[in-house]
Amino acid sequence: MSCARFTEVDRRAFKEGLRAYSPTLMAIFSWGLVTGIAMSKSVMTVPQALGMSLLVYAGSSQLAVLPLLAAKLPVWTVLLTAAMVNTRFVIFSAGLAPHFSYLPLWRRVLIGYFNGDVIFLLFQKKSFQHGYVPGKEAYFWGMAGASWLSWQVSSVAGILLASLIPDNWGLALAGTLALIPIMVSAIATRSTLVAVTIAGIVALIAFDLPYRLALPLAVLAALAAGAAADMLIERADLRRIHDRTGSSS
Structure with a gap:
């Protein structure tokens, strides 16, 4: 969305997206921290873990492939596992397609990268009409921006501070418990x-x-x-x- 098209409606919608996503930030932060710690304590180097966090941006598949990398299994096994874990994003993309089909390909690809489980859930809960709706894309980016920043900050913190964080803190359980109210409300x-x-x-x-x-x-x-x-x-x-x-x- 270019600055010229960022209207007052878009600004309000962006802030609304931020507010809608804000209750999940602590849960996402916990999961990002857990994933960062797991990557740092695996066979990956710090640069590799940082690159995976920035490029992959998919906690479930990141955690799923770590044991395979540690076991030095063939690359095709790692890719197949990641693909199977992320199959749900194909369904999410199909759900978003009627909403953003009017956008150019590069923007749809960008939306696909920044989309996530909770983002898709909250977006669907909003019950937007299909096609162009003023502020709809900005609402998505309000949620997506908050999610991406929270994930990257926590993931990078986990990678860099892994040696200082005990394994028995139970952050994964805390993240799961924090997400339950969001799912129930949907x-x-x-x-x-x-x-x-x-x-x-x-x-x-x-x-x-x-x-x-x-x-x-x-x-x-x-x-x-x-x-x-x-x-x-x-x-x-x-x-x-x-x-x-x-x-x-």
Whole structure:
């Protein structure tokens, strides 16, 4: 978004995005710190860890590939694991595509890089109309900027200060617990509740699968369950309307 196009509406939307994302900052900071510490204490050098944090910017896949790098497994195994963990971003991109399809390719690629789980969740919760909406892109960048800065600052701090931070601090658990209220607040419909429930069950059942397959499987199961729940709810609503119309006539 060029400065010339950064209107008053954009400025307000950007600040709104910052406010919407602010409750998650401590959770993201915790996860970034954990990831930075893990990278620094693995086989990676400090420059390699810093480069991974800046270029990859995907905590789950960063943590997933560290044991593979330590075991000196083939590169294709590392890439496959990272790809499987990040499969959910293909779904996120499909969800954002109708909102930003009018933008040039380089800006859509940039949005794809800065997008994340919580960003996508909060953006969808806003229920924007598809296509161009004044302030919509600025709202996204308000969240994305806050997320990226929080992640990089905490990740770099973890990389540089890893030797000073005890392993038993439990920061990963703190980050997970801090994210739970955000996820719960997003359960606004019955179909969303069904999707979250099914995703949790599938993730638990598939937890021990290799290459972190539990994550993409849980996402796909949630999509299928949510779509099925939407269809059943719609059919039930239509049946009630039909019965009401029939009884009134």
